[in-house]
Amino acid sequence: MMNDNILKSKSDESIDSGVYSPTATAYEKDEDSEQNTTSSLSLVRQLAAQFPEYERRPHMEPFGSVLMNPNVEMDAERSKQDSERVIEVSNNGRYAKLNTFLGKGAFKVVYKAIDREEGYEVAWNVLQVTRQEVKALGHEIEILKSVRHPNIITFHEAWYNDSEFVFITELMTSGTLREYIRKLSPLPNMKIVKRWCRQILKGLVYLHGHQPTIIHRDIKCDNIFINGAHGEIKIGDMGTAEMKVDKKYTVIGTPEFMAPEMYEEKGYSEKVDIYAFGMCLLEMVTGEYPYNECTNAAQVFKKVTQTIRPECLSRVQDPEVLTLINNCLATEHERMSAQEILEHSFLAVEPEVVLLATDVGMKQLALQVVFKGMDKLSVKFEFNADTDTAEDVVAEMIEEQVLPERYQQLITGDINRLLRDLTKQQNTAAEKIEDDRMVWRRENDIRSELERAKNDLIATKEKIVDIEKKCSSFEQRAQIAEERYKDTIIALEQVKISTFGEPELEAENSIATTTTTLPITNSEEYIPFDSSEYPHDTSIEKFVLGAAAATNRNKDKALEWVRKLQDQDIMTVGDLRDLHDEDWAGIGLTVFALRALKNMLVGKKHQPRSRATSSGTNTPIEEQDQYL
Numbered sequence: 362m363m364n365d366n367i368l369k370s371k372s373d374e375s376i377d378s379g380v381y382s383p384t385a386t387a388y389e390k391d392e393d394s395e396q397n398t399t400s401s402l403s404l405v406r407q408l409a410a411q412f413p414e415y416e417r418r419p420h421m422e423p424f425g426s427v428l429m430n431p432n433v434e435m436d437a438e439r440s441k442q443d444s445e446r447v448i449e450v451s452n453n454g455r456y457a458k459l460n461t462f463l464g465k466g467a468f469k470v471v472y473k474a475i476d477r478e479e480g481y482e483v484a485w486n487v488l489q490v491t492r493q494e495v496k497a498l499g500h501e502i503e504i505l506k507s508v509r510h511p512n513i514i515t516f517h518e519a520w521y522n523d524s525e526f527v528f529i530t531e532l533m534t535s536g537t538l539r540e541y542i543r544k545l546s547p548l549p550n551m552k553i554v555k556r557w558c559r560q561i562l563k564g565l566v567y568l569h570g571h572q573p574t575i576i577h578r579d580i581k582c583d584n585i586f587i588n589g590a591h592g593e594i595k596i597g598d599m600g601t602a603e604m605k606v607d608k609k610y611t612v613i614g615t616p617e618f619m620a621p622e623m624y625e626e627k628g629y630s631e632k633v634d635i636y637a638f639g640m641c642l643l644e645m646v647t648g649e650y651p652y653n654e655c656t657n658a659a660q661v662f663k664k665v666t667q668t669i670r671p672e673c674l675s676r677v678q679d680p681e682v683l684t685l686i687n688n689c690l691a692t693e694h695e696r697m698s699a700q701e702i703l704e705h706s707f708l709a710v711e712p713e714v715v716l717l718a719t720d721v722g723m724k725q726l727a728l729q730v731v732f733k734g735m736d737k738l739s740v741k742f743e744f745n746a747d748t749d750t751a752e753d754v755v756a757e758m759i760e761e762q763v764l765p766e767r768y769q770q771l772i773t774g775d776i777n778r779l780l781r782d783l784t785k786q787q788n789t790a791a792e793k794i795e796d797d798r799m800v801w802r803r804e805n806d807i808r809s810e811l812e813r814a815k816n817d818l819i820a821t822k823e824k825i826v827d828i829e830k831k832c833s834s835f836e837q838r839a840q841i842a843e844e845r846y847k848d849t850i851i852a853l854e855q856v857k858i859s860t861f862g863e864p865e866l867e868a869e870n871s872i873a874t875t876t877t878t879l880p881i882t883n884s885e886e887y888i889p890f891d892s893s894e895y896p897h898d899t900s901i902e903k904f905v906l907g908a909a910a911a912t913n914r915n916k917d918k919a920l921e922w923v924r925k926l927q928d929q930d931i932m933t934v935g936d937l938r939d940l941h942d943e944d945w946a947g948i949g950l951t952v953f954a955l956r957a958l959k960n961m962l963v964g965k966k967h968q969p970r971s972r973a974t975s976s977g978t979n980t981p982i983e984e985q986d987q988y989l
């Protein structure tokens with residue numbers, strides 16, 4: 362991009378690779394370059410005819426990957442991971458290239474670097490070129506070195522290194538204007554657009570006013586860079602710039618931004634930069650790439666040469682902006698110069714009143730009317746907020762011709778706004794003091810409430826401990842009472858037993874269902890009895906009658922027992938002896954009857970105490986049994 366020849370070869374490569382890139386292209390046809398046989402127009406037509414099917418790349422994509430060193434991508438990826446470090450140093454030792462990748466275009470890759478002499482950061486641009494191509498660059502480098510303007514990226518130094526052409530330029534922190542427009546989504550407001558336009562135009566005024574005139578030839582939002590911190594705008598990518606000694610003929614630039622006369626063979630002037638500026642303004646206010654509706658270069662070419670405007674122009678709403686863009690896209694002669702646009706009412710700077718200083722009471726003010734962007738006009742004056750009025754002071758300055766009359770209303774309004782802001786500030790300060798006091802009082806209240814709550818908490822905790830203590834003493838007492846209750850029950854049982862005999866008697870009302878319900882034998886109540894009286898084969902009838910007699914049961918009762926036993930196939934004493942404990946329960950006899958039989962079997966003799974102690978009436982046992 363440093364030289365048209367380079368560009369030609371680059372664009373040829375692009376064509377060969379079958380990729381159309383909407384970036385700067387050049388087709389040589391200079392007045393003094395007669396060796397070039399192909400006319401620029403026919404080249405473009407050729408392009409249109411040969412590659413109509415090639416899709417135009419989305420303009421946001423990084424261009425030119427076909428020209429890139431494959432290691433670049435890896436370097437870039439690596440640089441993201443590593444912390445910043447020096448990876449290369451220029452031969453003179455002044456510039457140190459860092460591993461921080463800034464971006465890449467169709468032609469160059471850009472890294473961050475350090476200028477060790479000045480101690481500031483710079484951009485290290487790398488271009489893949491041949492030695493022959495480098496030779497032709499000398500002239501261009503001279504142009505770039507001579508350019509010094511706050512709105513043009515400064516060119517510091519260049520050298521050739523193997524197959525690389527390296528040049529050091531000023532570093533821009535926030536990338537290109539195109540990238541930045543996307544960040545201000547949906548669209549930058551008009552104040553920002555105007556600020557950007559003023560800076561771009563100032564750069565163009567400088568280039569076009571240079572002796573000899575310099576034509577940039579590739580003005581587009583991709584080639585305008587921004588320092589976001591201060592909203593500073595600079596024109597970059599001066600590689601296509603060319604001194605205008607006479608009319609220029611080289612077809613160079615980015616199709617969408619190239620004025621129709623650039624495609625023609627009649628020559629063009631610095632007004633091509635104004636045309637491109639118009640397209641930039643269109644992109645700023647619509648957020649759309651001009652001729653986005655076209656899918657290839659040929660379509661763009663066709664529309665431009667037929668003066669068909671980009672579709673997005675119809676979406677420009679501000680009539681002033683529309684008029685300005687239309688003027689930029691008009692014929693070369695109709696187009697305004699950069700200086701004229703700068704003075705256009707759309708971009709005309711409006712004054713602003715700024716407060717320089719104030720006394721403590723905010724009464725005695727030092728004010729200044731500043732015409733931003735117009736370095737010449739600025740008026741400082743004193744203002745007493747108690748005695749002066751904005752209307753009087755401004756009228757006085759107009760009378761003395763310190764200020765142009767057309768700004769009277771605007772400046773008066775600005776001063777009044779500033780005074781209102783100051784009063785607001787004072788009120789806010791007073792409110793703040795009152796607020797602080799309130800906060801302090803409230804804080805105090807909260808603190809004492811907190812203290813009270815704390816004390817309550819401590820007292821409650823103590824009460825809880827007390828209650829817990831009481832509870833545990835109640836528990837102990839309950840346990841003791843329970844123990845006593847159990848002891849009493851046991852004692853009661855003892856008394857019952859000693860008074861009424863075995864507790865099993867109470868079970869006489871029920872049929873014994875388990876062996877555990879069988880009464881415990883009490884040695885005091887039974888007299889040993891010889892079981893040998895009843896050998897195994899003794900009939901059950903005989904045995905039962907014996908047992909009944911031994912326990913004073915009547916015969917009927919005994920026969921009832923016999924029947925129940927025989928129902929269970931128990932016919933002999935042997936059968937009875939063979940019974941397991943659980944079988945006894947299944948016979949269906951009363952607990953008393955069972956015990957009488959069992960005792961009889963083991964050779965114990967029942968001796969009812971009641972008989973010995975009673976006054977002739979039956980014991981409860983007997984009564985129950987008889988009842989049963």
Ligand SMILES: Nc1ncnc2c1ncn2[C@@H]1O[C@H](COP(=O)(O)OP(=O)(O)OP(=O)(O)O)[C@@H](O)[C@H]1O
Pocket residue numbers: 362384385424463464465466467468469470471484514530531532533534536537583584586597598
């Ligand atoms: N001076 C700079 N400061 C910071 N970043 C830069 C600078 N110059 C270039 N870059 C970054 O490197 C990228 C590639 O630069 P540039 O677009 O100028 O390359 P190019 O090969 O000339 O591309 P093209 O011709 O397609 O516009 C830019 O998009 C930008 O992100």
